[in-house]
Amino acid sequence: MRRKGLASMAVQSAEAVTTTPAADAAPASVDLGPAKGLSCRECGEHFPLGPIFACELCFGPLEVAYELPTGDPEALRKQIEAGPDNVWRYAPLLPVPADVAGKPNLNPGWTKLVKADNLARELGITGGLFIKDDSGNPTHSFKDRVVAQAIEAARAFGFTTLSCSSTGNLAGAVGAAAARAGFRSCVFIPHDLEQGKVVMAAVYGGDLVGIEGNYDDVNRFCSELIGDSLGEGWGFVNVNLRPYYAEGSKTLAYEICEQLGWQLPDQLVIPVASGSQLTKIDKGLKELIALGLVEDKPYKIFGAQAEGCSPVSTAFRDGHDVVRPQKPDTIAKSLAIGNPADGPYVLDIARRTGGAVEDVDDEQVVDAIKLLARTEGIFAETAGGVTVGVTRKLLASGALDPALTTVVLNTGDGLKTLDAVAPTSQATAVIKPSLDAFRAAGLAE
Amino acid sequence: MRRKGLASMAVQSAEAVTTTPAADAAPASVDLGPAKGLSCRECGEHFPLGPIFACELCFGPLEVAYELPTGDPEALRKQIEAGPDNVWRYAPLLPVPADVAGKPNLNPGWTKLVKADNLARELGITGGLFIKDDSGNPTHSFKDRVVAQAIEAARAFGFTTLSCSSTGNLAGAVGAAAARAGFRSCVFIPHDLEQGKVVMAAVYGGDLVGIEGNYDDVNRFCSELIGDSLGEGWGFVNVNLRPYYAEGSKTLAYEICEQLGWQLPDQLVIPVASGSQLTKIDKGLKELIALGLVEDKPYKIFGAQAEGCSPVSTAFRDGHDVVRPQKPDTIAKSLAIGNPADGPYVLDIARRTGGAVEDVDDEQVVDAIKLLARTEGIFAETAGGVTVGVTRKLLASGALDPALTTVVLNTGDGLKTLDAVAPTSQATAVIKPSLDAFRAAGLAE
Numbered sequence: 001m002r003r004k005g006l007a008s009m010a011v012q013s014a015e016a017v018t019t020t021p022a023a024d025a026a027p028a029s030v031d032l033g034p035a036k037g038l039s040c041r042e043c044g045e046h047f048p049l050g051p052i053f054a055c056e057l058c059f060g061p062l063e064v065a066y067e068l069p070t071g072d073p074e075a076l077r078k079q080i081e082a083g084p085d086n087v088w089r090y091a092p093l094l095p096v097p098a099d100v101a102g103k104p105n106l107n108p109g110w111t112k113l114v115k116a117d118n119l120a121r122e123l124g125i126t127g128g129l130f131i132k133d134d135s136g137n138p139t140h141s142f143k144d145r146v147v148a149q150a151i152e153a154a155r156a157f158g159f160t161t162l163s164c165s166s167t168g169n170l171a172g173a174v175g176a177a178a179a180r181a182g183f184r185s186c187v188f189i190p191h192d193l194e195q196g197k198v199v200m201a202a203v204y205g206g207d208l209v210g211i212e213g214n215y216d217d218v219n220r221f222c223s224e225l226i227g228d229s230l231g232e233g234w235g236f237v238n239v240n241l242r243p244y245y246a247e248g249s250k251t252l253a254y255e256i257c258e259q260l261g262w263q264l265p266d267q268l269v270i271p272v273a274s275g276s277q278l279t280k281i282d283k284g285l286k287e288l289i290a291l292g293l294v295e296d297k298p299y300k301i302f303g304a305q306a307e308g309c310s311p312v313s314t315a316f317r318d319g320h321d322v323v324r325p326q327k328p329d330t331i332a333k334s335l336a337i338g339n340p341a342d343g344p345y346v347l348d349i350a351r352r353t354g355g356a357v358e359d360v361d362d363e364q365v366v367d368a369i370k371l372l373a374r375t376e377g378i379f380a381e382t383a384g385g386v387t388v389g390v391t392r393k394l395l396a397s398g399a400l401d402p403a404l405t406t407v408v409l410n411t412g413d414g415l416k417t418l419d420a421v422a423p424t425s426q427a428t429a430v431i432k433p434s435l436d437a438f439r440a441a442g443l444a445e
Numbered sequence: 446m447r448r449k450g451l452a453s454m455a456v457q458s459a460e461a462v463t464t465t466p467a468a469d470a471a472p473a474s475v476d477l478g479p480a481k482g483l484s485c486r487e488c489g490e491h492f493p494l495g496p497i498f499a500c501e502l503c504f505g506p507l508e509v510a511y512e513l514p515t516g517d518p519e520a521l522r523k524q525i526e527a528g529p530d531n532v533w534r535y536a537p538l539l540p541v542p543a544d545v546a547g548k549p550n551l552n553p554g555w556t557k558l559v560k561a562d563n564l565a566r567e568l569g570i571t572g573g574l575f576i577k578d579d580s581g582n583p584t585h586s587f588k589d590r591v592v593a594q595a596i597e598a599a600r601a602f603g604f605t606t607l608s609c610s611s612t613g614n615l616a617g618a619v620g621a622a623a624a625r626a627g628f629r630s631c632v633f634i635p636h637d638l639e640q641g642k643v644v645m646a647a648v649y650g651g652d653l654v655g656i657e658g659n660y661d662d663v664n665r666f667c668s669e670l671i672g673d674s675l676g677e678g679w680g681f682v683n684v685n686l687r688p689y690y691a692e693g694s695k696t697l698a699y700e701i702c703e704q705l706g707w708q709l710p711d712q713l714v715i716p717v718a719s720g721s722q723l724t725k726i727d728k729g730l731k732e733l734i735a736l737g738l739v740e741d742k743p744y745k746i747f748g749a750q751a752e753g754c755s756p757v758s759t760a761f762r763d764g765h766d767v768v769r770p771q772k773p774d775t776i777a778k779s780l781a782i783g784n785p786a787d788g789p790y791v792l793d794i795a796r797r798t799g800g801a802v803e804d805v806d807d808e809q810v811v812d813a814i815k816l817l818a819r820t821e822g823i824f825a826e827t828a829g830g831v832t833v834g835v836t837r838k839l840l841a842s843g844a845l846d847p848a849l850t851t852v853v854l855n856t857g858d859g860l861k862t863l864d865a866v867a868p869t870s871q872a873t874a875v876i877k878p879s880l881d882a883f884r885a886a887g888l889a890e
Contacts, residue, residue: 198871209873213877225880230880377551378625415861426644430654430657433658433663435669438654439675443631444675
């Protein structure tokens with residue numbers, strides 16, 4: 001496929017859309033199932049399906065526009081339930097071809113929704129508490145969900161190389177998915193990333209390029225590359241494939257409701273990095289209501305940030321509509337986006353649904369990781385510590401109602417952020433191999 | 446519950462069994478579903494259900510004896526398929542009460558059986574190659590399966606503390622499962638274990654005791670503790686609960702066959718540490734045949750070891766029935782049991798089914814980890830490198846038939862053994878953030 005710079009492609013698309021409806025404008029060869037075009041989240045302008053991500057008219061973010069199934073919700077529900085134990089059970093609601101389950105993909109999703117009765121007792125929640133535990137995904141973070149969608153878009157658009165800028169989780173998810181799906185991968189990371197994250201990203205055999213600079217430098221470099229002929233044929237999952245990629249987070253909403261017996265939860269606590277995940281979960285819930293798959297009722301969405309990177313919670317607290325960028329300094333590195341693209345939408349959703357956006361400091365993050373581990377045997381990455389910690393804080397402030405059904409997201413695995421808990425998670429005692437020594441340690445009960 | 450030393454308990458049991466059938470001898474309060482007693486694998490003597498593991502008469506290992514469901518296989522198959530997406534779908538075939546799915550447990554299992562077409566192409570397998578990927582379990586190793594059974598036995602026997610000796614994976618699995626199931630845990634590890642493994646075991650909040658000595662010293666200490674009043678009320682998952690614990694590996698056999706559409710694979714490649722897993726998978730396959738859940742046909746079982754700890758493959762090669770202990774020296778630490786208890790049974794099964802036991806060296810283990818990652822996006826721990834490496838070696842020697850359906854086990858997660866691949870999994874290039882620098886690196890396509 002022939003690619004040009006982003007600007008010229010977007011112009012082409014905008015022109016195309018003036019003469020034909022988006023649904024018809026997509027090239028016949030692009031089959032992304034119910035996805036029939038892209039629409040601007042700001043001005044509503046339509047564009048045909050393509051590797052574009054910003055509106056030519058207003059520079060707003062583009063998102064996938066669907067022709068979702070109409071007809072009997074019961075039939076759709078049955079179809080979904082008979083589908084595979086992964087995100088593709090929701091293929092009729094995602095930007096993927098109907099035969100997606102037969103294509104090579106890591107097939108993430110359908111992770112556990114854990115009824116967390118022990119944690120509920122500790123927190124005083126009586127209405128039912130659930131942890132949606134995405135550490136069960138193939139590379140152990142929710143990133144597998146979004147990359148899985150990007151892979152199918154990349155296939156449809158004829159890309160042969162998959163790429164991204166990443167500080168860790170995404171690099172591994174792209175490397176793994178590309179390997180299985182038969183793409184070359186070339187991902188970009190800051191050159192001084194922790195050794196463990198480098199290994200995890202490199203082991204899948206794709207190219208891994210360390211950029212001398214910080215994450216912002218990596219991002220700027222990737223934007224340059226997309227505009228240059230050097231990047232021709234490259235799908236950047238979180239840039240030019242972002243509209244498709246982002247839709248993967250909707251599957252969290254679908255799974256939570258299906259696992260609750262096709263019911264909406266009353267309250268959700270969701271981490272906020274770029275804000276995309278929270279925004280798409282709200283979109284997914286609204287789709288389920290519109291499709292008649294769940295009964296319509298109010299739900300509240302709560303965003304969770306780390307104090308050391310809290311641009312959205314700060315704006316929420318201050319009553320602002322604008323999110324002022326911050327320079328991140330927190331152990332919750334997977335949430336450390338100082339200038340979150342979807343921050344204003346997060347504010348809208350939290351306010352519209354009667355939720356809130358709150359933050360916790362690093363010490364509270366560590367405490368919450370250990371609380372979740374101690375009560376439910378779930379070892380969360382720092383982002384999970386953020387959501388559990390914020391849940392505790394919101395209960396204390398009265399913003400979360402303990403009598404309502406509450407779902408808290410854990411989006412990653414503690415094995416990836418061992419450093420956060422290492423100082424306080426050590427052997428209780430070190431003893432000589434003798435019963436006397438054990439007796440002296442006072443650990444027998 | 447009142448416990449005495451192992452020997453006296455076993456005597457009690459042996460006496461009981463002389464007067465009443467095992468099925469009736471179990472105390473009324475012990476409900477472990479279809480498990481009706483224990484039987485000696487060597488002499489066949491029966492014992493009632495209890496926290497014992499060695500035959501009083503011949504010191505042979507005890508294993509669970511069942512009254513398995515009789516009647517229509519189709520009805521049983523339907524019951525299983527309607528069950529939960531975890532090991533408890535097979536509750537009618539496991540030593541657990543029928544209502545087990547409602548009890549707090551990590552609910553492992555129902556991990557992915559990945560059709561590995563890319564790897565099959567590289568290896569020249571034409572009959573279908575599948576990876577049973579147990580890195581998807583809650584603590585990312587197959588140990589969750591066995592610990593889940595031990596938890597239910599511990600509950601039935603009234604234990605309040607769960608324990609084990611471990612070099613890593615098991616410590617984490619026990620800590621996590623105990624936390625969720627409401628047991629105290631106190632696990633024992635060599636004091637000089639890698640930091641990461643210590644953190645993973647400690648984070649769940651149970652007691653973690655470092656023993657000044659090696660794994661053998663830890664084991665000896667645990668045996669002493671079981672015989673002493675200090676260990677009263679303690680369930681050691683891999684010692685006095687071992688008969689129940691070990692049954693968890695049967696679920697790998699059940700899942701593989703169900704995921705193949707209720708069919709036996711032709712060939713299985715299984716890692717060998719103590720040999721228990723391979724032995725129980727064979728037991729599980731035979732049960733499925735006996736129950737009419739799969740059509741009876743021959744299958745071959747292959748055992749995989751690391752050259753640096755290859756007591757069973759050495760005995761197989763030499764045509765011996767006796768397994769001579771070795772001092773382990775391999776990067777595949779989760780398989781490094783120099784004196785494998787079930788080694789002779791592994792030899793029996795490999796010979797009876799027409800399989801083999803083979804080993805690969807550490808370099809081949811690393812190559813195989815990277816081969817699997819590069820082709821299928823699965824990052825295996827060293828034990829997975831052993832099975833994939835042995836698969837390749839057995840294909841080269843002609844022992845494995847490339848035209849037959851082959852299932853290879855990956856029993857753990859690469860995140861736990863990063864050191865094995867770190868030296869050869871690094872950034873392809875480190876560059877300044879400029880297109881010129883990228884062009885010079887020669888990575889653009």
